Amino acid sequence: MTGLSSGDRVVCRYGGVPQEGTYITERDGKAVIKLDTGYNIGVSHTECDLLEKWSPAVPPEVAISQDETLPLLSILSTGGTIASRIDYRTGAVTSQFDAADILRAIPGLSTIARYRTHKLYTILSENMTPGIWQELARAVYNEIDAGAMGVIVTHGTDTMAYSAAAVSFMVESPVPVVFVGSQRSADRPSSDNVMNALCSASAATSPLGEVAVVMHDSTSDDRCAIHRGTRVRKMHTSRRDAFRSIGIPPLGYVEYPSLDVKLSGHAVTRGGKEPGLCDSLEEKCGLVYFHPGMDAGILECYRGYRGLAIAGTGLGHVNTGLIEGIKSLIDEGCVVVMTSQCLHGRVCDRVYDTGRDLLRAGVVEGGDMLPEVALVKLMWVLGNLPDREKATAMMEMNLAGEINRRSLHGL
Numbered sequence: 001m002t003g004l005s006s007g008d009r010v011v012c013r014y015g016g017v018p019q020e021g022t023y024i025t026e027r028d029g030k031a032v033i034k035l036d037t038g039y040n041i042g043v044s045h046t047e048c049d050l051l052e053k054w055s056p057a058v059p060p061e062v063a064i065s066q067d068e069t070l071p072l073l074s075i076l077s078t079g080g081t082i083a084s085r086i087d088y089r090t091g092a093v094t095s096q097f098d099a100a101d102i103l104r105a106i107p108g109l110s111t112i113a114r115y116r117t118h119k120l121y122t123i124l125s126e127n128m129t130p131g132i133w134q135e136l137a138r139a140v141y142n143e144i145d146a147g148a149m150g151v152i153v154t155h156g157t158d159t160m161a162y163s164a165a166a167v168s169f170m171v172e173s174p175v176p177v178v179f180v181g182s183q184r185s186a187d188r189p190s191s192d193n194v195m196n197a198l199c200s201a202s203a204a205t206s207p208l209g210e211v212a213v214v215m216h217d218s219t220s221d222d223r224c225a226i227h228r229g230t231r232v233r234k235m236h237t238s239r240r241d242a243f244r245s246i247g248i249p250p251l252g253y254v255e256y257p258s259l260d261v262k263l264s265g266h267a268v269t270r271g272g273k274e275p276g277l278c279d280s281l282e283e284k285c286g287l288v289y290f291h292p293g294m295d296a297g298i299l300e301c302y303r304g305y306r307g308l309a310i311a312g313t314g315l316g317h318v319n320t321g322l323i324e325g326i327k328s329l330i331d332e333g334c335v336v337v338m339t340s341q342c343l344h345g346r347v348c349d350r351v352y353d354t355g356r357d358l359l360r361a362g363v364v365e366g367g368d369m370l371p372e373v374a375l376v377k378l379m380w381v382l383g384n385l386p387d388r389e390k391a392t393a394m395m396e397m398n399l400a401g402e403i404n405r406r407s408l409h410g411l
Contacts, residue, residue, distance in 0.1 A: 002045050004031065007054030013047045020051065031198075045228040057182040064103050066114040071139030071205050073113040075102065075149045078136065078163075079123040080156025080181045102154065106194050112201040112259070116148065125156025125163070125181075130379060133163055134279045137170035138171070140177055150176040150204030154197075157181040157234055157242065160213060163371045164229035168400040169380040176208040179229065181215065183240050192216050192240045199224035199254035206261040209270035212251055216240040225250040226263070230373050230402035233343070246343050247368050247404055257291035268401075280383035282306050287375040289341065290318045299325040307335045307378035310363075311371035316340050316347035317354045327361035335388060337395055339366040339374045346407055364395050367403040377402060 004010065008023040021035040030042035042065070100117045103109055120139055121132060136153065143151050151173075155163055164179045171177065180200035182193035192215075200214040203226055218241050227245045236242040237350050245251075252263035263269070272367035285307035288298065299322065302308050308329060312318050316338040318326070330336055338347050338358060346368035349355030359365075365373045377395065385391040 002179045004045070004048065004050065005054060008050060009052040009054070010048045011051055012041075012043050012049070013075055014041055015041055015294060022054075023048070034290075035037070039408060064100065064115075065110055067110065068114060070112070070114045071149040072116065072120070072147060073201060073204050074116045074148040075152045076136065076139050076143070077102065077117070077119045077154045078121045078125075078128075078156070080125055080154060080160075087364070095148040102197065106197050108194070108198050109201050112198065112220070113205055114148075116143065116146075119144075125159040128156075128159045128163060130166070130281045130283050133166040134281060136163065137167050137277065140167055140171050140173070141275060141279075144171075144173055144175055144177075144275045148175065150178065152200050152204050153177065153179045155179050155181050157183060157215075159343050161229075161232050161234060161243075161370075162372055164232065165214050165376040165400075165402070166281075166380070169228070169276065169377060170279045170281075171211070172273050172278075173211065173275050174203045174209055174271050174275055174374065176206060176270065177211040177229075178204045178208075178226075179211070179213045183216075183238060183242060185310065191345060192221075195221050195256055196224060198259060202254050202261050203252075204260040206252075206263065207269045208251065208261075208263060208267055209272055210251075210268040213243055214254065215243040217250075217253060221256055223256050224254045225262075226252040226254065226267070228401050230400050231370070233370060233372075247369060247407065248401075278384060280381075281379045282382035285309070285375060285378045285382065287311070287371060290322070292319070294319065294322065296322050296325045299329060302329060302334070303332070305329070305334055306382045307337070307375075309337045309339060309366070309374040309378055311341045311369055312347070313341060313357060315345075315351055316349050316358070316365065317352065318358070320354060320357065323354075323357050323361055326363060328357070330362040333388060335364065335378065335392055335395065336362070337364045337366045337369075337374050337378060338368055339371040341371070343370065344368075344407075346404075364392055367396070368407060369402050373402050 004023045010023050011020050021033040024032045031045050178200045184191045203214045213227040213232045214224050217223050217225035234242050235244045251267040284305045287309045289311045347365045349359050381391050381394050
């Protein structure tokens with residue numbers, strides 16, 4: 001039949017067998033049906049009969065009960081899968097909730113702390129921008145300044161490491177600032193949103209005193225890892241334990257379901273600094289991954305940029321045909337920082353001729369900084385230091401735990 005709308009319950013015949021499901025949309029002249037098994041099929045409209053029209057009922061808003069004796073946390077919502085459900089108009093996961101909805105959906109949060117909630121954005125994390133990082137940093141600072149004992153940022157996982165690094169540089173925080181997300185939406189049986197949210201709240205009330213990412217540590221529901229905001233990377237597209245600390249062990253763990261927090265000796269503890277905000281960013285910065293046969297003409301795209309991070313091979317190399325173009329950018333005022341695609345270990349451009357030529361061209365060694373962290377750091381340093389020599393020197397300094405003084409064995 002025709003006249004179906006997204007969300008309608010239907011019964012359709014596929015191979016002569018009746019199947020019940022939800023009408024999603026029309027595609028290529030076919031009705032796309034999400035079966036109750038979870039699979040999507042495409043059938044002729046004439047093979048579908050309406051069972052029930054979809055009506056977007058508005059559920060009554062449940063009041064959030066707050067225990068005034070518990071510590072005060074702030075939840076800043078930016079969207080992402082942790083604040084998402086299936087949208088039956090498209091059959092896709094979309095961000096649809098705000099911070100208060102998360103509290104209603106996860107009642108266990110109210111046993112850990114009391115909360116202020118603010119919805120900054122409702123977006124998937126690929127839509128993050130440096131401008132949104134700045135708004136987020138200001139919101140984090142304002143919550144700390146207003147007395148929050150910790151701040152939780154709900155965020156999509158795909159670019160969460162970028163945002164955590166940005167806030168690490170822009171905000172001096174004496175309390176935990178915890179980024180949390182989920183790999184699977186709330187309406188999936190395997191969703192990690194509840195455990196991750198509860199563990200993030202426990203981490204936000206712990207003695208931690210820096211920006212961190214809290215996510216599943218394994219595929220089981222046994223504990224979450226606490227990762228430094230400048231040393232974390234998403235290492236898998238879909239696994240619940242996708243996030244890993246790179247170059248250092250995690251800052252600690254939150255056991256589940258006990259929610260006991262165990263911090264390691266290298267974690268920064270709360271109260272060691274005054275809150276501060278320095279939120280200027282230079283957006284004319286880029287990140288380039290070198291590959292064999294890379295055309296030097298690609299560098300022309302970055303003419304006029306103030307900063308460029310390069311993810312080179314091994315110890316920090318590119319082919320010799322690129323060096324002249326890199327030198328030209330540097331001569332025009334661009335700060336070029338070399339990192340490595342290897343992730344573990346550090347750049348050392350003094351071993352091979354190519355590296356020595358890069359140093360002579362004026363390239364800055366990025367130590368063991370992750371390439372994406374080097375990009376974010378460049379934006380922040382150049383946004384606050386107009387003097388190139390001072391900015392270059394600061395890129396080689398450890399500001400927020402992004403550079404390890406020594407590489408740890410096995411990491």
